[in-house]
Amino acid sequence: MTHTDTIVALATPAGAGAIAIIRLSGEQALDIASSVFVSVSGKKLSQQKTHTIHLGHIKDGDRVVDEVLASVFKNPNSYTGEDVVEFSCHGSNYIQQEIIQLCLRKGARMAQAGEFTLRAFLNGKMDLSQAEAVADLIASDSEASHQLAIQQMRGGFSSEIKALREQLLNFASLIELELDFAEEDVEFANRDEFQALISKITHVLKRLIDSFATGNVLKNGIPVAIVGEPNVGKSTLLNALLNEERAIVSDIAGTTRDTIEDEITIGGVGFRFIDTAGIRETTDTIEGLGIQKTFQKMEQAQVVIYLFDATVISNGGEKSQSVLQEIEKVKNKFPQKTLVVIANKVDTLSEEEIKKLQVSLSAVEGSQTISLSAKTGQGVETLKNTLLNFVNTGALRNNETIVTNSRHYDALLKALEEIQKVQAGIDANLSGDLLAIDIRQALYHFGEITGEISNDDLLGNIFANFCIGK
Structure with missing residues (x-):
């Protein structure tokens, strides 16, 4: 899979309906769209302003395929960060496939599962945890699971993790600097402030880890x-x-x-x-x-x-x-x-x-x-209220960060383990070079959550669970 070509896919559920949306994204999106779309105004899509909608016809040569609305989103102000065109056409299966096949013949290729969101991640439009929240949002089937996904997609969880990582990274840089002046026996990282930071990070990590029990059941x-x-x-x-x-x-x-x-x-x-x-x-x-x-x-x-x-x-x-x-x-x-x-x-x-x-x-x-x-219904509402009271929805109502993703949970556990090693090193008065090893590992696990550290296998596993067209 390359990420420089132009991809196309049906962005709405498969099957016949009132309307369907076909999405193009990539360097050639505007050119391909312009080659198949004839605006009633006579202007080419590539000449239109971003975030505009235009009425026209999809044509295969002289043959009219459908009357559509074309939405234009120019880079970098689009979902993927690339040029994007979306055709809103009539929801006939035949029309959908005709338009997609026409775009393929003009140079696009079929998008793979989650590839539009993958490109948004690769182009810096969202971090990895936010990208995963997109899939959760699509799958949400209750108010609670919807609210959790919205909170994560808006960056509530990732911003908290990034703040901790940045603070820890600053101290890690100071400790690494001390290693360059080991013979002078100087101390750049204030140990009292460092201890306070480690205590803060430990507290936040434990809170996030504990929230997974609530988040998992609210989500599923x-x-x-x-x-x-x-x-x-x-x-x-x-x-x-x-x-x-x-x-x-x-x-x-x-x-x-x-x-x-x-x-x-x-x-x-x-x-x-x-x-x-x-x-x-x-x-x-x-x-x-x-x-x-x-x-x-x-x-x-x-x-x-x-x-x-x-x-x-x-x-x-x-x-x-x-x-x-x-x-x-x-x-x-x-x-x-x-x-x-x-x-x-x-x-x-x-x-x-x-x-x-x-x-x-x-x-x-x-x-x-x-x-x-149960026969007459007497007391059934009392049972429903009792069940609802068992759920800790206070954190949800207060907009607190709740972890719902098992991958994030695993990374948090590993980060906490490394932070506890750092704490043990501080207590044992270990040298900065030994502390730096565990700090680097903790930073690695923080980076795994937001995608600052990732690999093709990880990205493949995450985005394979997305639907085509998203």
Whole structure:
């Protein structure tokens, strides 16, 4: 792949639609566009001002292909930093391919995945973390994931990393300078200021690393496993949450034999609900496999909802104790999971039975307890609000930097490790040449995030995940 030729691609989703946008970028973009576009004004596109739109026709010789709008963006004031022309044409598959093939015959080549954004990075229009945020923005399907991508694309994360790197680089330069005057035993880098900087960098790195746990679930959606014994209303609850008949509901215990998943957005945050097979002793091989998968999904979930039949506890007795014991087993097996204990079918209870139920639920410690009726919808909104409260959206609302990219997370961990080595060196009163080795490594990992240090393999892996035309 070279980055001096002119590329073309469909910038809108494939398929027929009202309109489609075909994008050209490169040194010959204006010339190629001018050779196929005839403006109603009679002027060539290459003679038009940047950031202007022109009505005309795409022509293949004397044959009119379509009536289009041509948008002109001249370098360096374009998305890629090159000359860019975009044709807004009618959304027929035939028209799209005719225009693209015409541009190819005039000297353009087909763009590869993410190549327009890659050129924007190579031409200094954005750094690497901002370029990655473009893909996240396209993939965002909730308010939270959209806000995270917008924040990163606007440079919130990269500017914080660049500031730290610049400060560390200044001290690294002073320490390197000391090595040139080792015989004079001079000290250019103030050790107190250097210690303060290392402490600051350590604090910021730990905060960013800790934010990944929140950022990852906000970006990808929070997995919630709905578990419990058979026939307690797990599938009914899933249907109530989704407000549609997603799961089959029947009075026959063991109806759900595999997991059923679907997503909804609550308060701008995506949740992925997983309806699982009922947990019980069974000789049915298929149902047994479903129960095994239930435990796998509980392991993967961020939140576990344990659902039970409220009538069982309200009646007391041995079965009531059995339910409480099962709740304790789940808590002990997954101590790090957020557990929500739900008493279902409260619409069937009398006031006296509800009082007994509340007394029993008070014995469940360390978990949120909710009473609801999945059948009537009573208490479902309370459950949604409870789930939303588990998500740390405060940092998002306050526009704090939240890490969502696993590559950035890995680089931050490595940078922190090197900074901790620098701190250990300061504590041990090591010489500047030894400190400089670890500082250089920390700077390397900072540079990996923003793309100041990159290689073809890294860029290939990142931009391969983009769509064609972006």
